[in-house]
Amino acid sequence: MFESAELGHRIPDEEYEAAEPGLRAALLDAQYDLLELRQFAVIVLINGMDGAGKGATVNLLNEWMDPRHIEACAFDSPTAAESEYPAMWRFWRSLPPRGKIGVLFNNWYGQVIVDRVERRSRRADLEQRLDEIRRFESMLVREGVLLIKFWFHVSRAVQKQHFKALEKDPRTRWRVTRRDWRAHDLYGRYRDVAGQVLRSSSTGEAPWLIVDGSDANFRALFVGRTLLSAITKRLEAVRRKWAPRQTAAPLAPAVDTVNLIGSLQRQEMGHKEYDEQLERHQGRLALLTRDDAFRKRSLVLVFEGMDAAGKGGAIRRISAALDIRQYRIVQVAAPTEEERAQPYLWRFWRHVPRRGKIAVFDRSWYGRVLVERVEGYCSEADWMRAYSEINDFEDELAAAGAVVVKFLLAISKDEQLARFKQREAEPHKRFKITEEDWRNRERWDDYVQAICDMVDRTSTERAPWVLVEADDKQYARIKILRTICERLEAALDHGRKVEGKA
């Protein structure tokens, strides 16, 4: 969830100062168009970690836009008077009318998260309150509200640094309270609970947008541009009388060039070490998948990555360690006619392994948020809802005992070029390189953006993404094998412990 937001995005002052006036003017225009059209309200939710610049950003929005038509509202624990009413009453009172923008600070998520962090509520309570929130937000969306949800994130280290800096300066010392330090002590729990809450309330119609809050310039441009693009898009849709289905909430536009893929470091492994490690991990995998405890589990491996990233080679190193009766490699290509006549996930459900079995997916259900998104094979609303449908799907697999391991093989653009050329040069490899590969390469940046959104939105506790630095094939293969072994060992050990107790 927070992968991309912990990369330390930064915008230099000159760049910010060059961009700000244009953005302000465009936002103000959008605000007046919204007011004039009076067809829908905009609700901006502001939540997040302490010290991530939430307050500063709200102030900025007020400064940028016409404050007469933007209503900022902050919520703390309910007051005595508010407690006399049903819990949602105070939020209903603060909804902006059509034509206006409401900025709701801490809103309906604030108390829900704090209660869980402080252990005043149980997991089941949280689930129930999230269900109520989803129904409430779904109602808002159906009433035409444009709902934009920002989560301001900072890493533990940045939070600490921020508090320390404030304390050092006598003019800002008062701003850091014991409550802030207590929140910092509970950072890990905040991050966990926030992850659960965000995943479970990120829907296709109202997804969360994670803001890297560590740099004031970055977060201001990020929030401003997202808001602008969301309002502009919806205004256009309303003017053209498009059906609401065609206008999902926005994903964030790229504000700088920092991203998950770009921040990976090149890793290498020599031949000798590779040979040793390969033998060791293949042996380990062979034993694990033949372990009695594995009969109650299953293994689902997912491989995604750029063309020529080495998925096939990595998969062959895995299958070499497996019993042929136990595994199946599923090559995912364009759907058949039969498959197109079914809901999207149907063609993957067909290949879900039963207990004791292994399915290796060479490309997967993530096609919807990668190639189908980038190439426009499905509508935006369709791929937007796919994130939460995929999370639900993988939750079901995990609930049935499947160990789900997802690998994203990342290579640099240069490395890809070298491999393409090599393939063209070698007659027996020429079938592996087509016109389409060259075309995809032209959309490299779009694919990288799609990959980053995918990792942020579908890396869950139960089925996390593993980013594999794949410029060096040997390093990549070993990292993959080792990760599978580790995840399997943890799962089988856990199973044994549970049985031991019973």
Add this chain to the structure above:
Amino acid sequence: MFESAELGHRIPDEEYEAAEPGLRAALLDAQYDLLELRQFAVIVLINGMDGAGKGATVNLLNEWMDPRHIEACAFDSPTAAESEYPAMWRFWRSLPPRGKIGVLFNNWYGQVIVDRVERRSRRADLEQRLDEIRRFESMLVREGVLLIKFWFHVSRAVQKQHFKALEKDPRTRWRVTRRDWRAHDLYGRYRDVAGQVLRSSSTGEAPWLIVDGSDANFRALFVGRTLLSAITKRLEAVRRKWAPRQTAAPLAPAVDTVNLIGSLQRQEMGHKEYDEQLERHQGRLALLTRDDAFRKRSLVLVFEGMDAAGKGGAIRRISAALDIRQYRIVQVAAPTEEERAQPYLWRFWRHVPRRGKIAVFDRSWYGRVLVERVEGYCSEADWMRAYSEINDFEDELAAAGAVVVKFLLAISKDEQLARFKQREAEPHKRFKITEEDWRNRERWDDYVQAICDMVDRTSTERAPWVLVEADDKQYARIKILRTICERLEAALDHGRKVEGKA
């Protein structure tokens, strides 16, 4: 939920035989159009009480339509082989492709209901599984599936009678098993659990349709006509390329003239008894609302009914017993401009009472599923989703301690005519009768249908509807006063017991 389905709908054989051939032919046509267009799949869920004719109806559908393009599938507890896969796997396998009809018997709801009835799962487990089901069905709908959910209902007495009749006949005796009688013993729990499940999974896009299963002719025509109208409507929408939002799932068409309102019996009360009872219950209400325990509760009274049904008079008899500082009467008319700029329920949230207070709604949020539905002031999708939004709203009121009592004042068409004429004749009452009242009267049957659907879909444990026979004003007023006192007494007593324990 089951109010309308326990009225004992019947269709005489002659009428059935006259209707059946046409219905069959139309269904077959619709089936071929569906197949030819190949744009969406139809999924029919069949669930319900034992002995309510589920199996017979599935057989009938198979007989009426082309069995090559209709796939019936029955689900029991998962087999050993099925248990090796994730829980939803077997349902995914049985989804019909676009162009076909799948009839799923006991489906994803079967096990969920039985587990809860047999207390193998807790309330929280049930909630979680229903949440998963809602997400799954929402995915299906977004994938274009036309999802039609039938619940076959019979009363406890009819179920018993049905089993007895089968047992008596040597040719059918084998069909009644110990499992059936056990289900009969648990009838009350089945009804309760089913009520919870149906309310919580009845969404605007996929509502439940309750079938009175007591008469074979009725249920066959009901299911057949509903299916026909749903498929025909969707085919037309697809041909005209309407947005999916404009085609919610269907409500059931009226198959006979039996309904909740029509089945009310005229009730009367003489002057002397009225005077006595009025004094007694007004006194009782005065004491209850001044009780210390009431400071932690609130009271929400809702009045709906036909024009001239006597809402105003009944409300005056209540307010006479109340402290003016404590209550507020909310006359609901057309929304103001400010209110129209907000989500539908906003204008009612404004009047939600705080603890210790009383709000009396003379007409209410039910306007959306009554006048707005009948007069076409909002789209079908909007009023269809209103049922569950209203249930959520009232749940929130109840969760905050509000006692919610809803009265539907029902008068006969003759009585209304008499009252209209009387109003026109008396100069001081002439303001009470307008052109609009006469126009509404012309749509009497549509209003009755809307009222019946409303009661079926929004009569919940926490906020049940009270149908008031209102042809005699005195009887109606006393029934209303008495009901309020009883509900308040129960709530305050319960509160005291909980406190006594603490």
